[in-house]
Amino acid sequence: MEKAHFNFVLLLLLVIPCVLLISKFYVDTFTFKQPSAQSSFIANRFSLNSITAIKHSKHLMVSAFIDHRINKAIRVISIIKRDSLQPLYCIYCNDDHTCRTAEAEVQIHSDHFGFPYAASDVLCHGAHTQDAAFVSISTSRNISAIYSEDLLPIKNTVIRESFKFNFSVCISNLFGSYNNVLQFVQTMEMYKLLGVQHVVIYNTSCGPDLEKLLQHYKKEGILEIVPWPIDHFLNPSKGWNFVEHGGDLHYYGQLVTLNECIYRNMYQSKYVLLNDIDEIIMPYKHANLPLLMEDLQQEHRDVGVFPIENHIFPKTQFEETGRFNRSKWRGIPGINIMVHIYREPDRKNVFNPRKMIINPRSVTQTSVHSTLQQYGNVYYVPFDVSHIVHVRIPLQGHLTKEQLHNDKRVWDFEHKLVPNVDKALQSSNLLKIPD
Structure with a gap:
């Protein structure tokens, strides 16, 4: 009896692992x-x-x-x-x-x-x-x-070492009734002059005029529009601070779209710019972005993340001559960045939220102003080499014009930028062609 019991136990010990192994195979x-x-x-x-x-x-x-x-x-x-x-x-x-x-x-x-x-x-x-x-x-x-x-x-099933684009821009979110057409078209045309060939924008919703402009750039081939119906799934926040703004998810999912855009462009683009719709990462010692990155990468071969300082150009301060108060643009909604040439001084005791130029193959996870995980090193680009032209409401609204810095870098592109803006607005049926 004891021998039979022993044999039965032994059989179980042999059979159970086999059953588990077979079960695992059919599950896996x-x-x-x-x-x-x-x-x-x-x-x-x-x-x-x-x-x-x-x-x-x-x-x-x-x-x-x-x-x-x-x-x-x-x-x-x-x-x-x-x-x-x-x-x-x-x-x-x-x-x-x-x-x-x-x-x-x-x-x-x-x-x-x-x-x-x-x-x-x-x-x-x-x-x-x-x-x-x-x-x-x-x-x-x-x-x-x-x-x-x-x-x-x-x-991304195949690793590629040559890329369709040298520079892509990731614009993380577009939502609400945003209809800042003039600033957007000026920014897009400026980036084209700086060497950008590809822009990705995640679109929840926007104003009717901006929608026409988006469709123009999509047809032109520079703009990739990713539908982003996050408001169909969650109650997205319109701000970054949960205590202040509430909601389910930070700023319409900005962190999600930035990360998605990095992987989307992993083997499409040599470099990716991570910035907002009203920001231009501007080189100041180089004519364009390719020349900027060629020098930076030669000097810093082990770097894949290049944070760029953000600097505010208050939309409440205007240049005096009125040379860019063009009658053609008066009926176009939005901000004319060319008339806002006064820059707020940097505050050394206040955090300056940078944006980034990255090698996407060097980054695993990113936040808005810095990467969370990356391979290789980070190099903080000096202000005089490159900084962001960010025309918006002032952060130091108490300063007078005399206390601001005159920064006319965008004027260096006047002769190509102005006619290109006109052409894009005309192609979008937003600007009437003169008789």
């Missing part, structure tokens, strides 16, 4: 049957939206990329509700419909400014991730969940 690896039928199924499950809810959770996923720097893991740019984190799983499949699951690693970014939802990365580590074509984040480890999940196409 699965090949679809009837590939032709499944191809149609997969095509119908792709999420074509820029924001997709993770089912049975309070979280959202945005886009997916192979990160070749961390053993070809799949990185899913996501929005995670910080107090509702639960076990999440990656279900990823290749083109022949072999699917695998892996427990997801969730990295909530350290900068969330106290908001309930935060920019996050969901990392999928596992076998053959480099061959995956699409992925979903699921609350279930059961691989059959693939039949009910929305799927994200996986980008």
Whole structure:
């Protein structure tokens, strides 16, 4: 009797590991049957939206990329509700419909400014991730969940060492009734003169005139518009401070879009500029951005992040001659940056929020004014080499014009900038062509 009992226990010890191993195989690896039928199924499950809810959770996923720097893991740019984190799983499949699951690693970014939802990365580590074509984040480890999940196409599958663009600009958010047409067209045309070939803007909503201008630049080929309907999913904040502004997510998801834009341009652009819609990263010792970065990169070969000082040009102060008070532009809504040439002095005891020029392949995570994780070093670009021209409401409104600095750098581009602005406004049907 004791011998039989012993044999039974021994059998269990041998069988259970085998069952677990087989079970794990069927959970972790699965090949679809009837590939032709499944191809149609997969095509119908792709999420074509820029924001997709993770089912049975309070979280959202945005886009997916192979990160070749961390053993070809799949990185899913996501929005995670910080107090509702639960076990999440990656279900990823290749083109022949072999699917695998892996427990997801969730990295909530350290900068969330106290908001309930935060920019996050969901990392999928596992076998053959480099061959995956699409992925979903699921609350279930059961691989059959693939039949009910929305799927994200996986980008950046191939490492590229030559790039379509030298310089891309990431403009993180456009929302509300923003209709600052004149400043936007002047900024776009200035960037083109400085050597930018590509601008990405995340658009929730804007005014009707600016929409016409966006469509013009999209048709021209310089502007990539990413729909950003974050207000359909969350109550986004219109400010950066949770205590002051409330809401679910910092500034319409600015941190999410900046990170998404870095990975979107990882193998498209040599450099990426991270700044706002009313800012111009301006070189002061070089004619354009390519010459600026050529010198900076030669002097600092191990650097991939170049923060640039922000400087305010108050929209309440005007230059006296009126040479750029052009009658053509009077009916165009927005700020004329060419008449605001007075710059506030730097305050050494006050934090100057910089923006950045980055090598996107050097950055893992970013915040608004600094990177959170990067490879290589950071070099703070001196003020006299480059700083931001930021025309907006003053921060030092008590200063008189005599206490401000005269900074006419934008006038150096007058002869090309002015006619190019006119041409863009005419092409957008915002400026009448004279008879």
